[in-house]
Amino acid sequence: MSRRVFITGIGVVTGLGETLKDFWSGLLEGRSGVGPLTLFDTSPFKVHFGGQVRDWDADARFGHKEARRIDRFAQFALVAAESAVKDAGLDLVAAPPVPPERFGVYIGSGIGGLNEFEEQHRNLIDKGPRQISAFTIPKLMVNAASGQISIKYGLKGPTSAVATACASAANAIGDAFKAIQAGWADAMVTGGSEAAITHMGLGGFASMRALSTRNDDPQRASRPFDKDRDGFVLAEGAGVLIIEAEEVARARGARVYAELLGYGMSADGSHITAPDEEGRGAERAMRMCLQDARCNPDQVGYINAHGTSTGLGDLAETKAMKTIFGDHAKHGLMVSSTKSHLGHLLGASGGVELVASCLAIHRGVLPPTINLDEPGEGCDLDYIPHTAREVRVDRVMSNSFGFGGHNASLLIGRP
Template sequence: MISNRRVVVTGMGALTPIGLSVQEFWDGMMQSKSGAAPIKGFDASRVDTKFACELKEFDVTKYLDRKTARRLDPFAQYALVSAKQCIDDSGLKPENLSDEEKSKIGVIFGSGIGGIQTFYEQSVINREQGPDRISPFFIPMLIPDIAAGHISMQYGFQGPNYCTVSACATGNNNLIDSYLLIKNGLADRMIAGGSEASINELGVGGFNANRALSTRNDSPETASRPFDATRDGFVMGEGAGALLLEELEVALKRGAKIYCEIVGVGLSADAHHITAPHPEGTGAILAMEMALRTADITPDKIDYVNMHGTSTPLGDIAETKAIKKVFGEHAYKMNLSSTKSMTGHLLGAAGAVEAIASILAIVNDRIPPTINFEHPDPECDLNYTFNKPQDRIVDYALSNAFGFGGHNTSVIFKKYKE
């Protein structure tokens, strides 16, 4: 055991393609809503995939003044907004905190890609107008750690401040690092999360080039179909998720509402391939086993697994194999689902947003569905909660997030009981 300090979640914020708040996100999942549609953010005529899961009706000026917004890449805008939602939801009042309290609040907030929109725009300016026309804010807008920096400056939080970047495992890695810092007594509270805004010609074109994306242009809303035999790749999404983690006694002292407790974490590497998962899911097995071990529970305690489930031909099978290896016969007794079927793949934000989905499953005792299922795949034969949500008591939920480079992460959440 690392220590006996307990870590709970007391606030959440979310910007997703199916809702611009935690409540809207939950409502969208319960309605089995697809966030995929033809791309509106840029002219997609030159890319093979012409659809994505974009944020709908997001107006940054509702949350930030125009001057501030102009100096932030969209991924940092999303991070600041989701963090504000999270803090407001928690009931924490930063303006009333002492300097000592603020020194014990940190921010670990990451992005898998960072300011790719800024990079794209400034590259065009450099080519067409020359380097002397590059914005002085180019580098600060580009770097992935800037979101954590802006959140800390906004609220005066002076605890540990950085981002962990691990591709599509980023959101989970930032959550795990935050958990470990509190667990080890290096912070009392942490804002943890992930953000991504890479739906532009460069981002979509890049993923098309490595053949990762679905090209189901005739039916965008059904393109993200994890575990379906006709799946042909993931659907890009954008957005952010933020969570406030607190040491239990600190949370209780201020009378905070508690969503759940974080009890187990796991990390590993495939050591196999830059983009493809290990075909037997060996890295995923190691991560889930570590999470169970650190939670000090047996596999049969898990009620729900929010799978990485990207809707890729190889990934869904490898993760299914890993779950069967870790859970044995209990694998068939759990509910599993991929909420990416509704939100698309939020890349660096996925782990944070899916942590929120897992926590809401615990709070509501209801399993979000995997939508768009039509054709059975004999290699994917578990209970993926197809097409409609399902009621079930959820005491423990496990959330997986894996990333290019062979990064694997798992987090276990437990229903909080006094």
């Protein structure tokens, strides 16, 4: 069974804000959500900045007792899900549009509860094993976000977690899309969440030399496709969507942002961190996505690129887009990376970026790539530098590629 699947609600938690208004206006105005990190003392580290979610008061949101039971990454997921549910016009507790057994949750995260892992490891070393919290495992497990959302709303349909590094959210959304198409569910809460700005997260990525070290100018540090890019900017947050089978959305008169049309995934099969230099894995994911959607390459008007601001990654993705889209890549296709504003949300990035893609297609404005002053060698596509572009597009692709060689592409269209 194959069914049309609509996106009816979206929610975010990012360094640009926690409302769609703040998020979208920040992207269109070219603002950066990157700044000095305040979650802990970064003075011993090589990098002192990131895309931190500011002024996060978990006690005020959840109550002190409940906040202690939920790691920061799952807190982000719950708040983004609540925003998406509200945006979709749903009351999932009192009046769900389908039976709870037909409503599922797929949320991705690359790392999960890293905050909790570090805190309890300190307890283990400093105080001994008897002082490890009883909440440790339920907080750090990657499926905590999807589990907490299903519990909050009493959802009992297909529920899972995806951990494919920076492709996690995109894979979760694609899998949720296929679950509805296959008839396993009629509606899903889906997306991704991450909170890896921790001692180990920051230190680990810095030791790999994966991060930008532009400490003197953090807001300009994330510069996808620019010749002076020197690594990605670590960020945190969540992006969550409500997706529904066509008949469910139409029956309740839902506002529809976009239709999910295609999903493709692949592996590079070559290196645990570096992408295939020719972008062959990314190319296969995009090609599969187009085939799944029965969409010709020249029908795609805009790509929200993975675009992490790394030397190898940006070039490999550009090569893949040239291979797939041919002459259209140079004459008609528009590309931008919203990581230039937000930094890299790792396993949450695909969720946040699909939210941006939905708003782009729904409102007829494409977000720019900020900090792109001079394209790097081989980066010669239309990356919408600096200024948002008002233009109607009917097909939008969103790319997410992760460590381990995981590649995922999603295609949405005007409904």
